[in-house]
Amino acid sequence: MKNFRKIFLRVAVVLLATGLFIPPAAHAQKKISVLTWNIPYFTDGFNKWVAEFNKKYPDIQIERLDKKGTEWSTFYQTQVVAGTAPDIIDIQGGLWLEYASKGGLVDLTPYLKKDAEYTKQFYPEILRGWVYEGKQYGVPFYISKTLLFYNKNMFKEAGIKDPPKNFQEILDYARKMTKGEKSGFMTLNFDWLYWPIFAMNGVQLLTPDLKKAAFNTPEAVKLVDTLGKATQDGVINKISWTGRWVEPNDAFAAGTVGMFHAHAPAFLWFKSKAPWVTEETVGATHLPGGWSTPNSHSILISKSCKYPDAAWDFIKIATTGEGAYLLGVGTNNLTGNIPANRRLLEYFAKTLPVAVPVLKTQLEHLDKLCGNWPVAKDAEIKEAFYPELQNALLGRKSAKDALKEAENKVNRVLQKR
Amino acid sequence: MRNRHAFSEMSPMAFLNPDFFKRNRTRQLFLIWFFLTPSLVIFTLYRIIPLFWNGVLSFQFWSPYQESQFAGFAHYEEMFFYDDVFWKVLWNTILLMASAPIGIALALLIAVLVNTPIRGRNVYRTIVFMSYPVMTVAVGIIWQWLYNEKVGLINYVLISLGILQKGIPFLGNFTLALPCVILASIWQVIGFYMIILLGGLQNIDPSLYEVAAVDGANAWNRFWKITLPLLKPLIFLCFVIGIINSFTAFDLIFVMTQGGPGHATDLLITRIYNVAFKLSKFDYAAAMTVVNFLFFLGLTLLANKLAGGEAGAVEMER
Numbered sequence: 001m002k003n004f005r006k007i008f009l010r011v012a013v014v015l016l017a018t019g020l021f022i023p024p025a026a027h028a029q030k031k032i033s034v035l036t037w038n039i040p041y042f043t044d045g046f047n048k049w050v051a052e053f054n055k056k057y058p059d060i061q062i063e064r065l066d067k068k069g070t071e072w073s074t075f076y077q078t079q080v081v082a083g084t085a086p087d088i089i090d091i092q093g094g095l096w097l098e099y100a101s102k103g104g105l106v107d108l109t110p111y112l113k114k115d116a117e118y119t120k121q122f123y124p125e126i127l128r129g130w131v132y133e134g135k136q137y138g139v140p141f142y143i144s145k146t147l148l149f150y151n152k153n154m155f156k157e158a159g160i161k162d163p164p165k166n167f168q169e170i171l172d173y174a175r176k177m178t179k180g181e182k183s184g185f186m187t188l189n190f191d192w193l194y195w196p197i198f199a200m201n202g203v204q205l206l207t208p209d210l211k212k213a214a215f216n217t218p219e220a221v222k223l224v225d226t227l228g229k230a231t232q233d234g235v236i237n238k239i240s241w242t243g244r245w246v247e248p249n250d251a252f253a254a255g256t257v258g259m260f261h262a263h264a265p266a267f268l269w270f271k272s273k274a275p276w277v278t279e280e281t282v283g284a285t286h287l288p289g290g291w292s293t294p295n296s297h298s299i300l301i302s303k304s305c306k307y308p309d310a311a312w313d314f315i316k317i318a319t320t321g322e323g324a325y326l327l328g329v330g331t332n333n334l335t336g337n338i339p340a341n342r343r344l345l346e347y348f349a350k351t352l353p354v355a356v357p358v359l360k361t362q363l364e365h366l367d368k369l370c371g372n373w374p375v376a377k378d379a380e381i382k383e384a385f386y387p388e389l390q391n392a393l394l395g396r397k398s399a400k401d402a403l404k405e406a407e408n409k410v411n412r413v414l415q416k417r
Numbered sequence: 418m419r420n421r422h423a424f425s426e427m428s429p430m431a432f433l434n435p436d437f438f439k440r441n442r443t444r445q446l447f448l449i450w451f452f453l454t455p456s457l458v459i460f461t462l463y464r465i466i467p468l469f470w471n472g473v474l475s476f477q478f479w480s481p482y483q484e485s486q487f488a489g490f491a492h493y494e495e496m497f498f499y500d501d502v503f504w505k506v507l508w509n510t511i512l513l514m515a516s517a518p519i520g521i522a523l524a525l526l527i528a529v530l531v532n533t534p535i536r537g538r539n540v541y542r543t544i545v546f547m548s549y550p551v552m553t554v555a556v557g558i559i560w561q562w563l564y565n566e567k568v569g570l571i572n573y574v575l576i577s578l579g580i581l582q583k584g585i586p587f588l589g590n591f592t593l594a595l596p597c598v599i600l601a602s603i604w605q606v607i608g609f610y611m612i613i614l615l616g617g618l619q620n621i622d623p624s625l626y627e628v629a630a631v632d633g634a635n636a637w638n639r640f641w642k643i644t645l646p647l648l649k650p651l652i653f654l655c656f657v658i659g660i661i662n663s664f665t666a667f668d669l670i671f672v673m674t675q676g677g678p679g680h681a682t683d684l685l686i687t688r689i690y691n692v693a694f695k696l697s698k699f700d701y702a703a704a705m706t707v708v709n710f711l712f713f714l715g716l717t718l719l720a721n722k723l724a725g726g727e728a729g730a731v732e733m734e735r
Contacts, residue, residue, distance in 0.1 A: 073694060073695060073697075074694040074695075077481070077693075077694055077697060078694075080481045080482075081481045081699070098697050099482070102480050102481075102482035102483055103482045103483065104481070104482040181583065238586070238589070239586075239589070242586070242589040242677070242678045243589070247589075250567075254567070303482070379695060379696050379697070380696055380698075383696065387502075387679045387680065390678070390679050391679065394591070396591065412499060416495070417478060417491075
């Protein structure tokens with residue numbers, strides 16, 4: 001025991017001495033972190049942005065982070081709680097509303113007002129997509145919205161010449177193409193991407209003041225009932241309401257779906273799975289009426305960013321001129337920048353001509369965007385609405401009961417704190 | 418005799434005595450505390466304090482961007498009276514828990530079979546056990562593919578046998594999704610249960626069976642009157658493990674169905690995750706965690722009582 005005490009005391013002294021001689025932490029370098037949404041392959045263009053940025057800010061290091069869509073919000077929120085939120089963030093859809101409503105994002109309005117030359121490079125309808133309570137929180141990163149893909153082979157077999165011009169024709173054409181394993185119509189359902197079907201039938205989700213549910217109407221009941229019956233009959237593929245991304249794209253790639261309502265990124269995804277997809281076999285057009293839900297990505301600054309002015313300069317590099325062009329080329333998307341898109345369409349016409357008709361639809365009918373309400377509780381409203389809609393569409397509840405229940409739940413979400 | 422007052426010798430004033438460390442007993446106690454302290458500190462930091470903080474959070478309106486405000490029982494009111502998803506996921510959790518006896522029964526049957534002197538029984542034991550060390554994520558991915566409507570093996574076999582005309586979307590079906598997940602869960606743990614029960618079977622004195630056979634007991638009577646009663650503690654252990662698994666089956670659900678379709682396979686634990694990280698409602702998720710904890714605590718206390726009240730007891734030296 002005596003020896004043990006000696007050993008113990010010696011070890012303790014050594015540990016203490018080591019602690020005293022650890023050199024103080026080097027002065028922390030200035031850093032701006034950038035969190036992107038599932039584009040880890042986009043490296044060359046990003047490095048060029050960084051090189052351009054470092055010409056003005058040689059003392060600020062850019063740290064790149066990238067997360068898949070399913071992990072993005074979990075990662076970001078844990079970082080926010082930990083006090084280490086990424087400074088610049090690339091967000092898809094309406095997630096940003098939650099953060100903006102709670103003061104978690106920098107208001108970019110002053111920056112945009114100061115730089116009119118920069119601001120006028122963007123499509124005003126697209127730029128408006130990131131306004132909350134009169135303040136601009138984000139600028140477009142790359143854009144996408146829904147459109148209608150159609151299988152020309154299935155159209156030909158069913159004797160259909162042109163894409164549908166109204167909702168009834170969608171159903172009629174879909175019914176004609178439905179046979180055995182094949183179904184006539186399918187839609188993506190995440191982030192309100194199915195909402196154009198409702199918009200084209202005159203259904204509103206909320207009242208104009210965004211304070212109450214407005215969808216429980218006879219027209220909506222009739223529409224949901226029609227969609228439900230079509231789903232039960234196999235005319236609308238059930239995956240429309242139960243799948244998320246992989247299953248619907250796989251189904252269209254398998255060549256068993258006549259019309260696929262999805263956003264532009266779906267094209268390259270299902271094309272990569274289906275060698276039969278060419279300009280001759282797959283067409284791209286707008287949904288009747290030009291209705292579409294945007295699912296664009298924006299770039300924003302977290303409130304905790306220590307260098308917001310420098311972060312803004314980085315954003316400008318990424319969203320204008322050569323930077324925006326590199327983004328479009330690197331991700332096969334169009335951006336929110338008008339001059340950059342002209343160059344990108346020329347580029348894609350030479351390198352990926354099959355994608356050009358799809359990409360052109362992304363810049364048309366920008367006055368018919370829907371499914372993008374500037375409501376802070378967007379995620380909760382979706383949670384309240386969609387399961388009830390799903391119940392009706394899959395035949396578990398009547399349309400009337402489902403919409404009534406959904407109305408109660410949505411109103412509760414809007415009313416409570 | 419248990420010494421219940423051993424640690425009272427470590428009173429703060431005792432350290433002032435210059436002869437303190439000369440006492441053998443004192444040095445022993447000092448050593449014990451010296452080695453225990455790091456673990457206790459970590460346990461306190463990462464278990465006790467978060468548990469306490471979670472409880473506090475459940476009574477607040479909290480956001481990482483704004484100052485918190487006292488919420489009283491608002492979250493509990495919301496959960497119990499307005500949130501039908503909460504009751505759905507609680508029911509799913511109970512169903513998953515209640516499926517443990519099915520896995521135990523199957524494991525017992527397999528254990529009895531591989532305990533007989535059949536040829537290759539060691540190989541069978543190994544094959545059955547092999548599912549247990551597989552990572553739960555891998556189990557989820559395997560079964561997800563097995564259940565696939567288009568390319569899954571299960572649908573392929575059923576269609577080939579003429580039982581089905583076209584594939585069933587097992588994991589996309591509201592009624593079938595949860596049983597399918599439960600089957601995957603049972604598949605994963607059955608090997609573990611089998612090993613535990615097999616150990617118990619091999620510890621039963623064979624002479625008991627011989628005597629029973631001489632007395633005219635048939636195989637079923639011997640199983641029911643001898644095997645089962647003697648295996649009761651181990652069966653109970655398996656059941657407790659099954660309950661624990663049902664509360665922690667996050668990874669299996671996350672990989673296979675993400676709680677869908679329409680919360681059909683959502684458990685309390687996955688719902689808490691989604692509420693916190695998808696809906697950004699950490700305060701409400703904290704309230705659900707408190708309910709989850711109390712429910713689990715109640716079950717554990719009940720299990721302890723049914724086991725005789727001595728679970729976790731430590732015999733002290735005389």
